[in-house]
Amino acid sequence: MPPDAPDADPLLDRIVAFLREVGIAVEEAELGDDAFLPGVRVHDGGLLFDRARLRWPGDLLHEAGHLAVLPPAQRAAMSDDLAGHDDIPHASEIEATAWAYAATVAIGLAPTVLFHEGGYHGKSASLAMTYAMGVYPGVHGLVQARMTASGTEAAMRGETTYPAMQRWLRE
Template sequence: MDQAVAGKIMDFLTEIGVPFELTTIEQNTFLPGLHLHFGVLQIDLEKLEFLGDILHEAGHIAICEPKARPFLQGDIFKNGLLNGRKAQEMHGEEMAATAWAVAAVTHLGLPLDLVFHEEGYRGGSKNLIDAFSDGKGFGFPLLGAWDMTHPEKGYPHMQKWIRDVSWL
């Protein structure tokens, strides 16, 4: 694991206010070394396989509707549906979290393959890298709707990293 990149990512999360903690994770998790615990991203660097996964999971915290953020726990898609959040909202947030992670990796000057590593995305990493090159992709219209993207520069430039608006 590249400790310099890990440090850069964690410094960024601290700077923008995404709550995380370095800890030991004993239970099996959706992504090795990462667990959402009531709105806090728990990171076990010993078990973590891909640094880019930190950014994607942090994206879920950052783009989550503010009133729901403290309830993010475990497998957020499964638990979100159990807690009454709508499937379409959850799918939209998955796309927005992906777009957020791309904006973050771009902001940090890191390559897209950090987020879209070959072991993830069911073999579609190359297609996703192509889709998100040059400010394209999916999910970013939601970031704009939530006033997160920079109004003049547009995606992937962000004016704020944490969503502070709810659905109307």
């Protein structure tokens, strides 16, 4: 959809452009009511979104986080509700959330885009405050997956530290 189309959403378009730039396939499609999240579906290692049904654009970032923290072979095979990936080290909900927060920062969005009132089982405000205070649940897993670095020692070595990422997709 051209950016000046009547249904254009600049926020959504920024998120989609970022995800494509970091290597996550994102396509617009008509989705039914059976999507795991309204207006979002994981399909063959990428994301489908329905502009008319997507209520919270930040949901794309969170679902992209689930894909990004998976090793490439598992990422390519993921569809629908991402079942079966919880046993992969450093690829759980907490790492996906940390990845999505880093993406939010990289895009320059308010944390409330990710931690919106309709998400995180009523814990959005608490998560936003936690991350705002510099407490980053899930960052250890991202470090272990060699996607970012954290801590004073890493900063002293001149490494890019979280919430900046060294790589957006797990290798």
